[in-house]
Amino acid sequence: MSVERYEKFWMWGAGVLIVLFLGAIGFSAGLQAVRPPSHLETVDPAALDAHPEFGAPSVVVRSDGAVVVTVVASMFAFAPDPIEVPANRPVTFRLTSPDVIHGFQVVGTNANAMVVPGYVSQFTMTFARPGEYAIVCNEYCGLAHHMMVGRLVVKAARP
Secondary structure, three states: OOOOOHHHHHHHHHHHHHHHHHHHHHHHHHHHHOOOOOOOEEEEEHHHHHHHOOOOEEEOOOOOOEEEEEEEOOOOOOEEEOOEEOOOOOOEEEOOOOOOOEEEEEEEOOOOHHHHHHEEEEEEOOOOOOEEEEOOOOOOOOEEEEEHHEEEEHHHHHH
């Protein structure tokens, strides 16, 4: 069996491109020090009701003024709902789920996280504008997924 010259050219060309692409990915990952997470916080999704933090989802204002919001996303609701936070303060959202993968997106902002059963997702956001924001699930979670909506109320700081 003989392979034509132009076929060899395209086979070698494709092989070189694959090596170049993989090399670029490896080089950029090494250059930017991309590493897998060293610490993942986990919870038992079957025992969330007894968990000290996620058993009673709430909004807590710390002594330094920072706000921590504990959220449980379950089929087909967010708890607590509504979530009330002050404007112009850092708000840390800690999220988990007892059942399936959910999304947590505050519409009109960059607040967006994936909520995976057994894991704690966390992000911090500061809301500059007071008002009401919709919270939607942006990961398909079942037949009533389209009805999984919550509210975030950002209140103006009192003088």
